[in-house]
Amino acid sequence: MRPGARIALAALWLAILLVAGWAIARHLELSGDLRRFMPSARTPEQKLLIDELGEGPGSRLLLVTLEGAPPGTLAAQSHALRAALSRDARFTLVANGEGGLEAFPERLRPYRYLLSPTLDTQRFDAAYLTEQVQARVADLGSPAAALVEPLVPRDPTLETLVLAESWEPATAPQRIEGAWFDRAGKRALLAIQTRAAGFDPTGQRDAVAAIASAYARAKGAKPGALSMTGPGAFSVEIGGRTEREASWIGMVDTIGLLVLLFVAYRNCKIPLLGALPLASAGLAGLGAVALLFDGVHGITVAFGFTLIGVAQDYPIHFFSHQRAGVQPYASVRALWPTLATGVVSTCIAYATFFVSGVDGLEQLAVFTIVGLGAAALATRFLLPALVDPDLRDPAQSAFLERLRTWVARLPQPRIAIGVLALVAAAIALFAPGPFWQNDLSRLTPVDPAALARDAQVRDELGAPDVRYVIAVQGRDVEDALQRTERLGVALEQARTQGWLAEFESAPQYLPSMHTQRARQARLPTPQALRASLDVAVAASPFRSDVFEPFLQDVDTARRAQPLVPADLAGTPLQVRVDGLLSQRDGHATALVSLVGLSAPDKVAALVQREGARLVDLKAASESLVVAYRERVLWALGLAAVLLIVAVRIALGSTQRAWRVLAPMAVTTLVILAALRIAGVELTLFHLVALILAAGLGLDYALFFEHAGDDREEQLRTLHALLVCSAMTLLVFALLGLSSIPVLRAIGVTVTLGVVSNFVLGLLIARHPHRETA
Known part of the structure; x- marks a missing residue:
């Protein structure tokens, strides 16, 4: 082939690669959900782990600290940051200690009598209402008057505040000017929950950037500094570091490879020609995965391009065996049996990943097999047409x-x-020491100092234990809620014994319908309530008509249908309940998060008697790693057998x-x-x-x-x-x-x-x- 024709063919090949790359990029959907690289969960604990890792509230929680300024300045910045982020759709919860009534929207206020435990021990009779009305008179003459006065006509028993206080964690940090602070009073604290799942790196990156931008506006020219911890912040930091390292490694690799190829062949065309089969391999593998799978995992792309690095050897073998006087097609034809044997044998190893049952490994197999095949075929049938037949003989x-x-x-x-x-x-x-590493946390590149800071902030905020959680299974949501309510009695005993400091469960925010109906039955009729209230008001300075909103709310609560999770849509309560209650595949799971668990064995035995399980998420993750490894080892064992057979047949x-x-x-x-x-x-x-x-x-x-x-x-x-x-x-x-x-x-x-x-x-x-x- 004439030089001009070779140049035209190379330009056409390159153009096809550019068009293919553009087309693939348009339709490529990258996924960051690491669960695709995990085996199917077999035990209830493993299923819970997979759900919690991707969708659980713990994976969405960002812990923010503000420091470097006087407490008053930090408190103002905290409130401004909370106000800005509360309007941002990327966040479902922004808590800094300010108020508590915002968790209880106006349309749900009449239901406070069904949600509050007051009616479990009290009745709205004349004696109780008289006691409460007199207490409100005293409150209106106290420093708390500004908070209480707007609530009194509608809520003389302050049930709204009872609920708001019960929803505050018992271990909540101290407040300075209405904002959470650490024990030393030097750092303002916020807990922010993202809408993006924990394994959505793009969503987490956007959330972290939005927080930083909102803080920059809230801070203005005043002193102060923001820091973030939590799974999302760590993933963003890791992603950024990986990108930086990949950038400099890729740059050094590219320069080094170009120099190496030029030195090896003393021909400036060889580095460019050698890149064409490799680029073909990468695009073919990527296109095949995009075509066959719903979304391509980022790890598949990263690993895939690393693994098809084997393909760079194919054109090199051809270049090194080409010599003057021999047509390029003749040279590659002589190499082809050996080259094809290597390609087939390598592909056999990756083909065994199809029996692993892991979506990510199957993607990796497709990427590598198609990529290696494309590189080999490009070297065999296309590359010889571009090579000068008088290429310098490396043997000389x-x-x-x-x-x-x-x-x-x-x-x-x-x-x-x-x-x-x-x-x-x-x-x-x-050799001494464990053979396998089963602890996923040991693989994290997060700085140990950052992990220690995260643990410290969690302790200051009273955040739940990230290792242990109690799982309660039910036939449906109602059954799960009732079982969790019965379990709560046992957990109160555990708290009394000092086995744990605090716990959080869905019934604290949304009692079962059974409990709500029982409280509903204790509400007096409108006539009885009005008579009791008249007695209470007669002994107070209040006018007789001031509590009409209260009478209307109680009547609404008496006639209302009990609240269900769907009724909480669009409210802060939905965020809390959704993180603790889920329904999948014909059953419901209620979670109880724990704070300050000091006796896991005793608590495990206690909850087991109630038909629940204390789940050790660390143990569940290790068992999942073991199951994953066993599948891969079985696949590799099968690959070894097939490889031996293939090489024996090929070599004869x-x-x-x-x-x-x-x-x-x-x-x-x-x-x-x-x-x-x-x-x-x-x-x-x-x-x-x-x-x-x-x-x-x-x-x-x-x-x-x-x-x-x-x-x-x-x-x-x-x-x-x-x-x-x-x-x-x-x-x-x-x-x-x-x-x-x-x-x-x-x-x-x-x-x-x-x-x-x-x-x-x-x-x-x-x-x-x-x-x-």
């Missing part, structure tokens, strides 16, 4: 010749390799198959031993990295074996594998320097794999050199 290199001569002197041990495998296996199995010889598979198998043991010696507890990300390292090892060994004993073919193969391993080493060594545990785990694991696979491939898979006449 004095350095390579000296290196090949040195390599030829290396022994090809078998017994020593067997001993190495046994020693590595023993170290991996018997057990001895050749052994030489190709042995470096990969021994390298896996060496990596495990190295990680265990370093005290690393293995995670799922190490397993994914082991698969990637195994794919690289298979590729190296296949091409060492393919080179046979021909001198020039060995030189070209050595050149190709040196370039491939150097490029991969650069990418993953930089990842190994990351502060993000997930990226570091992948980087370190693959870096070890590249070095070990290359060395063991040389020792095991290469043929002895045969001198030619």
Whole structure:
């Protein structure tokens, strides 16, 4: 093909990639819900964990502190911030200690007699009403008059305030000028609940930005500083740090790879041509996932582009084997059986993820398999048309010749390799310390100081325990509420015993219909209430008609239907109840959050007698990790069997198959031993990295074996594998320097794999050199 035609074809290929990228970007829906990378929950505790992680109030809660100014200034800033965010649809709750009546909207005020526990022990008779009216007379002559006076005509028993106070946590922080402050009185505190779910990184990022912007306006030119903690704030911080690290790692990688390719081939076209199959792989994989799945997870994209890094080796093998006098299509045709064997074998490993039952892993499998296939086909059928047939022959290199001569002197041990495998296996199995890491919190890159600050703010605010929660199951919402009310009696006993400081449950905000009807039955008839009220008013300075609104509200409460969750829509009460009560799949679950739990075993036994469960969310998360890992290990075991069969069939010889598979198998043991010696507890990300390292090892060994004993073919193969391993080493060594545990785990694991696979491939898979006449 003439140079002009090659340029035109390259431009057409690039244009197609740009159009495909534009089309995919338009229809791509990225998801940040980590639950897609979790196995299906099997136990009630695991189901509760999955629901709470994504949708629970704890995952939506941002804790805000204001400091750096006098208390009066901080209180004013707190009130201004609350006022601004309360009007923002991105937030469902903004609490700073200001007032309490806002949680009880006007349209629900008549229902206060059905929600308040007063009628459980009192009746609205003449004696009780006389006592309450006299108390209001005293209140109107006290400093509290401004608060009480607007309520008296409609609510002489102050049931509204009784409810507002009961909805305040017993461990609420102190108030200064109506705003929450820490014990030292130096930091103003706010609790803000986002509408976005915990696993919605975009929503959480918008919420965090909105809070910062609103505070900047509220603060103005006055002193003060804002800080945020909580799952959403941490996810935004992690996302920002990951983006910054990915940016500089990507920049260094790109420059390094371009320089490496230019040095390796002394041709400025090669870096550009080599990028086309890789770009094709990425877009093909991304497009396939977008087509087959409802939303593409961000982890799929990140992992996918890392895993198809194997595809960068395909054009390199072709470039290194191309030489003057041989048509490019002839060169790639000679490589194709070995290249195809590597592609098929690697894809087999990822295909086993389809039996994992995990949506995220299935996405990852589709991305990788389609991407590798696209890169291989592009290298086989498209790339040769763009390459100059007179490309410099890499075999013509004095350095390579000296290196090949040195390599030829290396022994090809078998017994020593067997001993190495046994020693590595023993170290991996018997090194001290846990083998697996099951604690998801240990994987967080959040600064320990930030976690400590979060714990301190939660303690100041009296926020619920994030580890333990009580779950009450019911046939429906009403059944769950009644069961939770009965459980509340037992929990009051636990609080008296000092086993916990406080608890919060849905019936505190919305009693069951059974309880509401019982209170309704205790309300007097309009005639009886008016007679009792006349007696009470006669002994007071109030006019006889001042309490008409009270009479109307009681009559409304007597005739009203009991409140149900749907009646709370659009109110702050809805937020509180929705976080503690849910209905799914024909049953309802009520949660009881705990504060200051000091005797979990005793509380667990107590609630069990009431038919409820104390759920340890940490234990549930660990059991979920174990279940996830078991599925992945089963998939990898199946992949190993299929891989052995595929390589044996492709090579047609057990001895050749052994030489190709042995470096990969021994390298896996060496990596495990190295990680265990370093005290690393293995995670799922190490397993994914082991698969990637195994794919690289298979590729190296296949091409060492393919080179046979021909001198020039060995030189070209050595050149190709040196370039491939150097490029991969650069990418993953930089990842190994990351502060993000997930990226570091992948980087370190693959870096070890590249070095070990290359060395063991040389020792095991290469043929002895045969001198030619």
